[in-house]
Amino acid sequence: MGWRPGAFLRTHALWMAAALLGVSVRALAIEPGIADYKHMGVASCATSVCHGKLAPQSDRDVALNEYRIWQQEDRHAQAFRTLELAESKRIATNLRLPNATAAKICLDCHADNVPSDKRGPKFQISDGIGCEACHGGSEKWLESHAEEKATHKDNLARGMYPTEQPLKRAQVCLGCHLGTKDQFATHAIMGAGHPRLSFELEAYTTNQPAHFIVDADYDERKGKIAGMNLWVTGQLETTRRYLSLLQTNMFHAGNMFPELAFYDCHSCHHPMDKIRWNSARAGAGIKPGTVRLQTQNLIVLQALTDTFEPAATAQLVELTNALIRAGQRDRTSVNEAAKALLNWLGPRDALARRQYSSADVIKMRKNLARYAATDKAGDYAAAEQIVLGLESLSYTIGDRNSKKAALDALYNAVKNDTTFSPQQFATAAANAQKSF
Ligand code: HEC
Ligand code: HEC
Ligand code: HEC
Numbered sequence: 001m002g003w004r005p006g007a008f009l010r011t012h013a014l015w016m017a018a019a020l021l022g023v024s025v026r027a028l029a030i031e032p033g034i035a036d037y038k039h040m041g042v043a044s045c046a047t048s049v050c051h052g053k054l055a056p057q058s059d060r061d062v063a064l065n066e067y068r069i070w071q072q073e074d075r076h077a078q079a080f081r082t083l084e085l086a087e088s089k090r091i092a093t094n095l096r097l098p099n100a101t102a103a104k105i106c107l108d109c110h111a112d113n114v115p116s117d118k119r120g121p122k123f124q125i126s127d128g129i130g131c132e133a134c135h136g137g138s139e140k141w142l143e144s145h146a147e148e149k150a151t152h153k154d155n156l157a158r159g160m161y162p163t164e165q166p167l168k169r170a171q172v173c174l175g176c177h178l179g180t181k182d183q184f185a186t187h188a189i190m191g192a193g194h195p196r197l198s199f200e201l202e203a204y205t206t207n208q209p210a211h212f213i214v215d216a217d218y219d220e221r222k223g224k225i226a227g228m229n230l231w232v233t234g235q236l237e238t239t240r241r242y243l244s245l246l247q248t249n250m251f252h253a254g255n256m257f258p259e260l261a262f263y264d265c266h267s268c269h270h271p272m273d274k275i276r277w278n279s280a281r282a283g284a285g286i287k288p289g290t291v292r293l294q295t296q297n298l299i300v301l302q303a304l305t306d307t308f309e310p311a312a313t314a315q316l317v318e319l320t321n322a323l324i325r326a327g328q329r330d331r332t333s334v335n336e337a338a339k340a341l342l343n344w345l346g347p348r349d350a351l352a353r354r355q356y357s358s359a360d361v362i363k364m365r366k367n368l369a370r371y372a373a374t375d376k377a378g379d380y381a382a383a384e385q386i387v388l389g390l391e392s393l394s395y396t397i398g399d400r401n402s403k404k405a406a407l408d409a410l411y412n413a414v415k416n417d418t419t420f421s422p423q424q425f426a427t428a429a430a431n432a433q434k435s436f
């Protein structure tokens, strides 16, 4: 598969409703639909007559070697063990936690940390991010879904989580790869030594690595989902999650400083001898030397809007700039700016469902490359998001191999966030632009 982004990424009122419904408040940190039923544990899925086959099988709808792939290649299987490593011990010590493997704030994202009444007899927290963390508690479908006549619809009716739907998939991934109002990789966690989080739905789906095969039979059972729609859904939903979190106490609990992890990490963390001030930043109406809220997904959405609804781009740019300015003022301003953006986003969900021709996808990629070649991608996180997008779209178009040299040059320009140079990135992108 060549050089996938993960390789470099690694180097560097509800409460009331919950009470009324009798749902434990703890369960709210988890995506709705995931912890409705008991999690029976990976051991319930892993036997050799179930998903634990050594090699993919051809006589059933699914390959049945999913457990092997997960156990041998998927980082999620290691997520709990990561908490036992020296790196995690150091993070825990810095946060004055007695033990990362027992700390709720770590387990919420590094394991399937459902409440105790949602754990079946074979459930083990040490399994890390097991099957049911994404596929939902199997209490009601564990038996039935293995029957030959079981349809996907039957499984969903019994509580299987619809991971095949781009929006639902994005939501479950984002719960850990961006966060929720209850589980979030705060700047304190980062400052203690946690790696920066980044996410792009299409690339992370490919990178996971896939334990499912999308073929004609899959499309028939679950519906056909084009890579472009997956990518667009990821951009829209990541933006929505971020803007929604900005409206919670996770962003601002009334201290002198807001939660710094919502701001662009590199607006504070970069060497002082390279001046990065440019016209795009000045255009936002801020002074040099200000801390900016994260805008990487909004910038990608600007490129998307520019491609398919150009008349609306100016409005989105203005709303984005208003958010950046609000990020200098106070919580109320941020709240209002986030709300205005969420309102703008509402009708754009149609972009996630729209049918794209291959000419559309090529046009999108060209525009994204053009954004990369300008100072619109002057922040590291924006450059990274654009490079991930260019590769995802190349997979979708089906010409990723012939674009490898151009993509490698761009990956090289975002390889190291400390030495990242916006000017070098723009030059690399200008050179790569003709390839797209
Ligand atoms: C319960 C939390 C959780 C959920 C849900 C989750 N992840 Fe993860 N993911 C993690 C953690 C934690 C790691 C890092 C594990 C480690 O290395 O210890 C990770 C790692 C990854 C990696 C490897 C990243 C790298 O740098 O190599 C990919 C790719 C990934 N996840 C994709 C996904 C996708 C796609 C989804 C949704 C279908 C998803 N994840 C859902 C928590 C989660
Ligand atoms: C909001 C979810 C979240 C929380 C909270 C969280 N993590 Fe993570 N952690 C992740 C994800 C996602 C990754 C993988 C990042 C990637 O590669 O994209 C990760 C990666 C890591 C890594 C690097 C693993 C590797 O493969 O290189 C360590 C170490 C780690 N986490 C430890 C901890 C500890 C200790 C805590 C508790 C103090 C914690 N994490 C809390 C989501 C979280
Ligand atoms: C990090 C999230 C995540 C984890 C953990 C996970 N899966 Fe999946 N799984 C997915 C996604 C995403 C898909 C693709 C969408 C779909 O078909 O639902 C999928 C698809 C599948 C499929 C459907 C294949 C098909 O052709 O219909 C099976 C079977 C499956 N997973 C089994 C497992 C098993 C068994 C485990 C545990 C050993 C597991 N999964 C762990 C996210 C996950």
Ligand code: HEC
Pocket: 187, 190, 191, 192, 193, 194, 195, 196, 197, 260, 261, 262, 263, 264, 265, 266, 267, 268, 269, 291
């Ligand atoms: C408003 C400025 C600001 C923003 C934005 C910011 N940080 Fe920080 N960060 C700091 C300060 C100040 C420290 C403390 C440095 C020290 O103790 O010397 C720090 C410390 C750290 C450290 C520990 C470094 C050390 O020297 O101990 C890490 C890692 C880190 N931040 C990561 C991040 C990540 C990841 C993000 C984005 C999600 C981020 N920071 C956003 C200001 C910021």
